[in-house]
Amino acid sequence: AEQAQQPHVYIFGGGHVGQALASAVALLPVRVVVVETRAEALEGMPDTVETSLTPMPEAMVRKASAGAAFVVLTHDHALDFLIVAEALKRRDAAYVGMIGSKTKKATFRNWFLKAADGSEAQFAGLVSPIGGDAVKDKRPQVIAALAAAEIMTALAAHAGARAAPHPVSRGKAMAG
Template identity: 35%
Template sequence: MSWISALAELQQKGEACVLVTIIEERGSTPRNAGSKMVVTADRIFETIGGGHLEYKAMQLAREMIASRSQDTHLERFSLGASLGQCCGGATVLLFEPMGQAQAQIAVFGAGHVGRALVPLLASLPCKVRWIDSRENEFPEHIPAGVEKIVGDEVVDEVENMPPGSYYIVMTHNHQLDLELTAAILKRGDFAYYGLIGSKTKRVKFEHRLRERGLEETLMARMRCPMGLAEVKGKLPVEIAVSIAGEVIATYNASFGQDVKKGESSVAKLLPASRRS
């Protein structure tokens, strides 16, 4: 696959990659300026000449992916002195991060608010998994980059998300909401957890979660009601905009931080919405 086809496919999937380009060549080098290579966490597409140069470029690109870097980077390599390649020239590489989702989001529920929210999330630098047991609740057209998941074992999908994920729960069933809440809080490695509902619903859920042995510190990180208080209204799209705003504020505040420390940047945000 050519680098441009690979890049288009990875962008469509929302998979992080780094585009590596030779922008300067001096002396004898394995490839000319303009040569490109696309590097993902486990694959490469095309080549910038092979050998130790390509190995070092792949290593640096994967470090950028792992750290979720969004910054372009220039690196000069002396092929003979530092890399031991026989051509002996020098080259400058440009590293450009591409397709790096700022948030991996699981949305549970394809009801009216979910149908208003998911297209908003899909337009952001986010990778969205939309989950419901009811096939007929999903719209005919799913936004590009959104993965639709239909299955009876909805709670099992919690474990399929990577550490530092965002979870939004808005299903049709309060008991299912409770089971999802327990599974998400037990993981403890979430960057954001929002549960649709009122303050009364939160009090009832906290009581039941205490009975299951959930820690107060984890329950304190749950956003219920969720959404930004400034965005008023109870129409599905108004609630969706409020939730999307809180997601944006959260990933802008916490991007690159280690969510495993148990502190959520949500605590720094505005008070929760008063929606019921």
């Protein structure tokens, strides 16, 4: 029962970074689900990680509970784009992250706004590259550690925002 109340982290893609991220996040107080289209990519996942083999991973986004985190790092840019678009359009995700370069993010933005009927406000919810770009080390374990910290920060902020009895203004004072 305790696991059902934990935030859900959906990792789309079980490649090198997906495996490393699943291992890192599995140690944290979250429920981890790795979603893949390739059976062999799910081999070797930690026992505490749930796996889902599906030909349509974007459908898992629709089934997810509110406040979930979605991390997208499949083997296919087009599939990444479909999953990310689905996650951004939910509007209730704590975190939507996509692995990739600034070029990939710009390509996704153009597609999302034109072909996927997305908005700039929705696009603003995308974290890409995951783990930030301050550390240039591209080893899967390093990306996983940075992304895990980023995800936990986003989950905590989302939970705090939901628990607040009324909106709290932070930052600049509003002119009135």
